[in-house]
Amino acid sequence: MAKVVAVTGNEACANALRQVNPDVCGIYPITPQTDMMQRFASFIADGKVDTESILVESEHSSMSACIGAAAAGGRVVTATSSQGLALMWEMLHIASGDRLPIIMPVVNRALSAPLNIHGDHSDAMGARDTGWIQIWSENAQESYDNTIQAFRIGEHMDIRLPVMVCLDGFIISHSIERMEYLEDDEVKKFVGEFKNFLPLLNLEKPISYGPLILTDLYHEYKRAQHEVMTKVKDVVLDVAKDFEKMSGRKYGLFETYRLDDADIALVILNSAAGTSKDVIDTFRDKGIKAGLLKPRLFRPFPYEEVAEALKSVKAVCVMDRADSFGGYGPLFMEITSALYHIKERPVLINKIYGLGGRDYLPSHAELVFNELNEIAKGAKVKNIKEYIGVRE
Amino acid sequence: MKPKGWKDLAPGAVVLEGGSAVNFKTGSWRAFRPVWKEENCIQCLFCWLYCPDMAIKVKDGKRAEFDYDFCKGCGICALECPGKKGKKAIEMVEEGK
Amino acid sequence: MATGLTLKELSKKEDRLTHGHRMCSGCGAPTVVKMVLLATDYPVIASNATGCLEVSTCISEYTAWKIPWIHTAFENAAATLSGVETMYRSLKKRGMIDKEIKFIAFGGDGGTYDIGLQSLSGAMERGHDMIYICYDNGAYMNTGIQRSSATPLGADTTTCPAGSVIPGKLRSRKDLTKIMAAHNIPYAAQASPSHWMDLMKKVKKAHEIKGPKFMNILSPCNRGWRSKTNDSITLSKLAVNSCYWPLYEIEDGVTKITYTPKEKVPVAEFMKPQGRFKHLFAPENEWLLKAVQEEVDKEWEKLQKEAKCG
Ligand code: SF4
Numbered sequence: 001m002a003k004v005v006a007v008t009g010n011e012a013c014a015n016a017l018r019q020v021n022p023d024v025c026g027i028y029p030i031t032p033q034t035d036m037m038q039r040f041a042s043f044i045a046d047g048k049v050d051t052e053s054i055l056v057e058s059e060h061s062s063m064s065a066c067i068g069a070a071a072a073g074g075r076v077v078t079a080t081s082s083q084g085l086a087l088m089w090e091m092l093h094i095a096s097g098d099r100l101p102i103i104m105p106v107v108n109r110a111l112s113a114p115l116n117i118h119g120d121h122s123d124a125m126g127a128r129d130t131g132w133i134q135i136w137s138e139n140a141q142e143s144y145d146n147t148i149q150a151f152r153i154g155e156h157m158d159i160r161l162p163v164m165v166c167l168d169g170f171i172i173s174h175s176i177e178r179m180e181y182l183e184d185d186e187v188k189k190f191v192g193e194f195k196n197f198l199p200l201l202n203l204e205k206p207i208s209y210g211p212l213i214l215t216d217l218y219h220e221y222k223r224a225q226h227e228v229m230t231k232v233k234d235v236v237l238d239v240a241k242d243f244e245k246m247s248g249r250k251y252g253l254f255e256t257y258r259l260d261d262a263d264i265a266l267v268i269l270n271s272a273a274g275t276s277k278d279v280i281d282t283f284r285d286k287g288i289k290a291g292l293l294k295p296r297l298f299r300p301f302p303y304e305e306v307a308e309a310l311k312s313v314k315a316v317c318v319m320d321r322a323d324s325f326g327g328y329g330p331l332f333m334e335i336t337s338a339l340y341h342i343k344e345r346p347v348l349i350n351k352i353y354g355l356g357g358r359d360y361l362p363s364h365a366e367l368v369f370n371e372l373n374e375i376a377k378g379a380k381v382k383n384i385k386e387y388i389g390v391r392e
Numbered sequence: 393m394k395p396k397g398w399k400d401l402a403p404g405a406v407v408l409e410g411g412s413a414v415n416f417k418t419g420s421w422r423a424f425r426p427v428w429k430e431e432n433c434i435q436c437l438f439c440w441l442y443c444p445d446m447a448i449k450v451k452d453g454k455r456a457e458f459d460y461d462f463c464k465g466c467g468i469c470a471l472e473c474p475g476k477k478g479k480k481a482i483e484m485v486e487e488g489k
Numbered sequence: 490m491a492t493g494l495t496l497k498e499l500s501k502k503e504d505r506l507t508h509g510h511r512m513c514s515g516c517g518a519p520t521v522v523k524m525v526l527l528a529t530d531y532p533v534i535a536s537n538a539t540g541c542l543e544v545s546t547c548i549s550e551y552t553a554w555k556i557p558w559i560h561t562a563f564e565n566a567a568a569t570l571s572g573v574e575t576m577y578r579s580l581k582k583r584g585m586i587d588k589e590i591k592f593i594a595f596g597g598d599g600g601t602y603d604i605g606l607q608s609l610s611g612a613m614e615r616g617h618d619m620i621y622i623c624y625d626n627g628a629y630m631n632t633g634i635q636r637s638s639a640t641p642l643g644a645d646t647t648t649c650p651a652g653s654v655i656p657g658k659l660r661s662r663k664d665l666t667k668i669m670a671a672h673n674i675p676y677a678a679q680a681s682p683s684h685w686m687d688l689m690k691k692v693k694k695a696h697e698i699k700g701p702k703f704m705n706i707l708s709p710c711n712r713g714w715r716s717k718t719n720d721s722i723t724l725s726k727l728a729v730n731s732c733y734w735p736l737y738e739i740e741d742g743v744t745k746i747t748y749t750p751k752e753k754v755p756v757a758e759f760m761k762p763q764g765r766f767k768h769l770f771a772p773e774n775e776w777l778l779k780a781v782q783e784e785v786d787k788e789w790e791k792l793q794k795e796a797k798c799g
């Protein structure tokens with residue numbers, strides 16, 4: 001029986017991890033993730049989990065220790081944000097290159113400089129090419145559900161890859177929302193026993209992790225790693241199906257909202273999708289066919305499916321809460337790549353919003369939809385990329 | 393041997409066979425070859441201990457022949473060999489001579 | 490079963506670092522590893538920092554390690570192994586493993602004194618049950634002999650070359666063994682492959698002590714030291730006998746010198762056969778050679794005092 005609670009995103013994720021009861025957890029503080037691992041540390045201290053923690057001296061060591069623990073053979077988790085994820089960067093590639101299914105909630109936060117502790121997507125976007133699976137979450141419920149599903153996805157025998165579960169710093173990590181917890185034993189059953197793949201702790205079969213691979217084989221190893229990513233989509237969908245059976249909550253590669261017959265649409269990640277949906281309703285009330293696509297699986301990116309979903313829209317604005325200075329926003333680049341291969345494709349524009357925790361307001365969404373409406377009617381695109389909610 | 397394609401590789405580049413380096417012979421690196429003169433050997437086993445390449449065989453605690461498949465010819469064994477009555481039990485000779 | 494420390498007994502053990510590795514001819518590091526593993530009478534899992542030892546012992550599908558082994562990156566052999574050790578404890582607690590397993594991290598001086606110092610310090614402070622072994626050859630040898638904080642005073646490296654104005658490295662080594670001892674770990678020691686019995690006894694002792702242990706082992710590198718391929722043992726003996734590399738241990742805060750040279754030889758005897766110190770023997774650099782000797786004397790005296798105080 002599900003239990004309705006009022007909790008923060010951090011609390012929800014910490015509880016998901018408690019229910020999974022992993023073998024090892026790397027713990028290091030960084031705002032706004034800190035309180036998630038703090039809560040998990042209390043679960044350890046109170047004997048609610050059997051997990052052994054490693055109270056590391058940096059995120060670099062956290063990921064290094066998680067890699068060591070995962071290679072040893074067992075279920076491993078950690079969590080981080082922002083500078084912490086940036087400091088892990090080197091090790092993120094090694095976790096995925098070694099095919100180790102480490103599960104890591106990433107509480108999204110801006111990157112320095114200047115120093116800022118609030119939510120945007122610069123951190124996780126910077127890690128999009130690290131070979132990790134990335135799943136993005138709109139609210140506490142999705143953060144919780146995605147964290148639980150991440151174990152099944154990453155640990156799947158055809159996959160064996162690390163997974164980041166992204167949720168917005170403060171907006172989700174620290175706001176109290178109504179959501180439903182699954183029962184402990186339901187979660188336990190859902191994730192199942194950890195299956196070992198190539199454990200270092202198997203003394204009978206001594207193996208070596210981390211060889212030097214030169215020009216003769218490196219290219220092949222990377223090709224093989226890509227191949228694994230091509231299998232992720234199906235696993236994500238299968239796991240979502242099972243999850244729906246248990247929870248009644250439906251998940252896909254992305255979520256669409258009133259998109260089927262839409263003339264104009266936003267593509268937007270995480271918490272800002274909620275605000276956008278409200279604005280869509282008001283536009284629909286005015287007779288304007290607005291809709292939305294919210295990516296869930298960002299790596300690997302479901303190009304064909306996204307293209308299929310957006311192909312009949314006349315004008316689309318891709319909203320990026322991260323920037324690629326001197327380039328378009330990272331999400332925009334994915335969506336344009338997805339749509340390029342379609343003959344009759346929507347007109348695309350890109351807005352950068354909400355950096356460093358800047359509020360994303362309904363009025364911002366309204367401005368964008370009004371502009372899209374004009375474009376859909378034939379107006380010329382003035383600027384492909386623009387900042388919104390920024391003072392002149 | 394045909395080089396491996398990407399479908400034939402171990403996941404995560406993990407090396408599945410411990411000690412597989414025994415299949416990689418390093419003997420051809422050698423410019424000088426150590427030669428054992430058993431008559432001067434006092435069986436101290438220092439050569440075995442100090443050889444960085446595990447290229448001196450020992451059977452039942454007794455020094456046996458060099459393993460020329462792996463000896464790189466560094467000469468440590470010869471330098472450290474005490475030998476008998478000032479006569480070394482290992483001599484380095486130039487390869488091909 | 491514990492093996493006695495006679496070469497006859499030890500030679501009956503299986504090589505857990507096999508031949509077929511690609512370390513340079515005459516390198517000290519494989520001998521150090523071999524001695525460490527010979528002194529280990531337990532199942533053991535190793536981690537390795539990026540460096541000569543790592544790249545040369547595990548390439549493509551060839552690994553020289555007959556024990557479970559992991560390399561992840563340069564600066565984190567200690568952190569990586571702390572993860573392996575923690576998983577071991579976790580699974581042991583859950584009754585999924587019953588064997589007693591030991592854990593050893595190997596890192597060169599670059600990966601230990603410099604870039605890996607934080608990770609090492611963290612792992613030691615956390616109290617993981619492992620031995621960290623630094624094979625110290627006094628420079629970043631794998632990348633081509635660059636200066637590290639373990640490079641000795643006066644040495645010529647590719648980033649502190651002995652030039653016409655600056656005669657090599659003008660800073661002294663970092664005293665890492667003492668820095669590690671200052672973590673109040675139960676055991677820290679210095680060893681040399683020339684004194685194999687001393688080295689192996691220290692490894693054996695370290696294995697019997699629960700918690701974090703650190704050993705700094707001198708590892709001659711004929712490429713970086715610009716010496717002969719056959720002199721790694723001879724040079725390490727001179728390093729010990731000149732007190733450039735004193736053999737000692739600090740057990741529960743008590744310092745003990747484990748070997749005192751019968752006759753302390755001038756450090757110049759250790760330096761002379763090495764090309765990296767060649768310029769110090771030119772008349773204009775006499776002052777620097779003198780400074781090296783003075784420093785060795787001072788450190789040796791200090792160590793003797795510390796050993797007396799207990
Ligand atoms: S020459 Fe070097 S490699 Fe060859 S057996 Fe002697 S010590 Fe070993």
Ligand code: SF4
Pocket residue numbers: 428432433434435436437438439440455469472473474475476481482
């Ligand atoms: S070092 Fe010399 S004397 Fe000793 S065992 Fe080897 S060959 Fe014989």
